[in-house]
Amino acid sequence: MVVEGSIPTQAEGAFCTVGEKEEKPLAVLDWVTKLGNHSKAIINVGTCSAFGGIPSGTPNPTGAKAVKDILPKATMINIPGCPPHPDWIIGTIAHVLLYGIPELDEQLRPLLFFKGLIHENCERRHYFEEGIYAKDYGDEGCLFELGCKGPMAHCDVSIRGWNNGVNWCVRSGSPCYACTEPTFPDHDGGGLYGVLDKKSILGIPWRKAERKKPPKPVKLI
Ligand code: SF4
Ligand code: SF4
Incomplete structure (x- = not known):
């Protein structure tokens, strides 16, 4: 799963919804949790999904969080950057497809690009x-x-x-x-x-x- 954007958690995630389920707005918080639990690995593209980014800056009224805070046990790669460089995105996805998960630093960033x-x-x-x-x-x-x-x-x-x-x-x-x-x-x-x-x-x-x-x-x- 590839995620762009931080995850609003206040008001049961009502600050960011995608479509509807049973005629009720479906929060990204719920989608990411559900899909993340079925994903082999998650690639966070951009600083928002990787670390929370600008939406999580003080005072953070939407309770925006990084994906890691929502799914702490998931296998994850962070490609931060505001914006992230296209080479980092393509390079990481190509590496995952051809060779598997690249070597990461302690912030889960590929050492290929963030060393x-x-x-x-x-x-x-x-x-x-x-x-x-x-x-x-x-x-x-x-x-x-x-x-x-x-x-x-x-x-x-x-x-x-x-x-x-x-x-x-x-x-x-x-x-x-x-x-x-x-x-x-x-x-x-x-x-x-x-x-x-x-x-x-x-x-x-x-x-x-x-x-x-x-x-x-x-x-x-
Ligand atoms: S040099 Fe790198 S870390 Fe610094 S603002 Fe530019 S993209 Fe971001
Ligand atoms: S030398 Fe260091 S502090 Fe000075 S502009 Fe470059 S990165 Fe910034």
């Missing part, structure tokens, strides 16, 4: 090492002081890129918001824009990975 931290391979890392920090959006420099969570984000888009490698979050000038982590979006009270404790991130290796060159721009007319 390293953004900060390890970030193209602005030299600014971090030199102490050059952007003070505002659009500035040159490392985005740490604008709340970049690259030092805690397990994700490979600093190498993989989005849209066939055209761009990615930090290159486009946006701090990483660690959208692949279970703490997203509250991040233990710091929220999306809170600055991490710098002392806690010193010592993260710098791998200077080879990057795919972006494809040549397509002439549209």
